[in-house]
Amino acid sequence: MRILVFGINYAPELTGIGKYTGEMCEWLAGQGHDVEVITSMPYYPEWKIKKAYQGRWWFTETINKVKVRRTFFYVPEKVTGTTRIAHEFSFLLSSSVWWLKALFKKYDLVISPYPPLIIGIWPYLYSRFHKTKWVFHIQDLQVDAARDLGLIKNKRLLYILEHVERFFLRKANSVSSISEGMKKKILEKGISEEKYIMLPNWVDIDFIRPMSKEESMRRELGFEEKDIIILYSGNMGEKQGLEAVIPMAQKFANKSEVKIVLAGEGAAKERLMKETEANRLKNITFLPIQPYEKLSAFLAIADFHLVLQKKAASDLLLPSKLLSILSAGGCAIVTAVENSSLHKMIGETNAGWLAEPENIEDLIRILENAIDSPSKNIQKKENARKYALKYLNKDEILSNFQNVISGQS
Incomplete structure (x- = not known):
């Protein structure tokens, strides 16, 4: 044709x-x-x-x-x-x-x-x-x-x-x-x-694959093995609900091992950087978009991946970053409206943690629960990779x- x-x-x-x-x-x-x-x-x-x-x-x-x-x-x-x-x-x-x-x-x-x-x-x-x-x-x-x-x-x-x-x-x-x-x-x-x-x-399921922390870019980016990294990677726009990151960072400010990493570009990045500086938050790191050829190694730095979406954006778009996270066997923290496509994708397959959109308290509660549940996280990572292999080829x-x-x- x-x-x-x-x-x-x-x-x-x-x-x-x-x-x-x-x-x-x-x-x-x-x-x-x-x-x-x-x-x-x-x-x-x-x-x-x-x-x-x-x-x-x-x-x-x-x-x-x-x-x-x-x-x-x-x-x-x-x-x-x-x-x-x-x-x-x-x-x-x-x-x-x-x-x-x-x-x-x-x-x-x-x-x-x-x-x-x-x-x-x-x-x-x-x-x-x-x-x-x-x-x-x-x-x-x-x-x-x-x-x-x-x-x-x-x-x-x-x-x-x-x-x-x-x-x-x-x-x-x-x-x-x-x-x-x-x-x-x-x-x-x-x-x-x-x-x-x-x-x-x-997603390219052969190229974007699970990697260990040792194989990841942690050392290259200056992070330590003991760090608990919460990663947001992708477009920083107004539809993503990234305003939740500031109170989240404030909540974990006294836990030095918890690091929040925001990687990407977009209309909201400058505002987030100014708010981070204004609130004197030391646990947020901003990074540029990482090279595609290093994507698996970059995603592997994270213990948890943030996939944030506002209520009003439910089923009007589907965050593409989630597909790479699933293929990499990542543990996603997803805000999604109940019965939406995003909620069903994660909930029915147990491929991540679900939180209520635009509810900071619920998001923080889920994060704290996830940090304290290593065995559940292992299962969710396995389910994420299985979902990618079955549906995202x-x-x-x-x-x-x-x-x-x-x-x-």
Whole structure:
């Protein structure tokens, strides 16, 4: 098949949508498909264009058999509602150069990972012009999250965004998403189950594997064997509920062996660093994103992994960091609303500890219980790895997706 993918995030971004879109495209190209991508310069999660791509405009590169067409765009230094809208629209406009050329080519399938919402405009127009199949792939229900998390409060704007989203959902030939909870919400928007495709996120279970503390990066990063490390690794955004970290650090301030490590970038990082300094907290360490090739060794430094989610974000997204934790056989402390996909994933398999979202007292209670329960932690780590082996295999997930889209072309 000849496949065109349109998304604002792509490899070599190491986290979030760009990581999964890149791996999907490279896997499909490896199966013999002709895959092209229209995307931006890599910038996420630092919100800064990577050095190798700075100062460039429109150009094409080939990454692992995938032809990647890059475009320049606006990346704000400070992410706000207004600057984010400008950021997304600048990409939509600058990518039109590639789309005008694409109109003279025939693709069998167009895939557009969402968010951002405006990503649906060009695929919709192209699919109508060429009668090409279009898959609208949802990694994050952006409009619902903006409303429920209070990121957008203008009712008129929300009304418009909700109607644009429903328009794309109706016009796409297929709609895919990553969890049963998201599927339920999508079907509630009036989408028939016949056009729905389940495409869960995955992990490279052979590359990301359990490692001992001795094999980990503990010594390299300056931590000791006796340290009890609570790790958060990933995007530090406003949806993650990271405000819980400060009172947690205050609670454990008198236990010198308990160390909280926050690794990654994002809109909330600067605020967290300022709060840490203002509260004179010595038990929080900030680290940059670690190299992917060292991910197993890095995850192995942790005794516990934080997977935090706000109540309002329940089933609007699924934290991708959890998949790597499960594959690494990590012990996760997960905040999840009861009966949500995240809660069921952990609770039904006993693959981690569950706490109530946005309840600091409950989170601290669970952490204290976990620290005092070494035998339970061993079992949860074993269950985590078993879950990854059974459900998160990249080859199996993408093979199933390939079978579905091949039948549609």
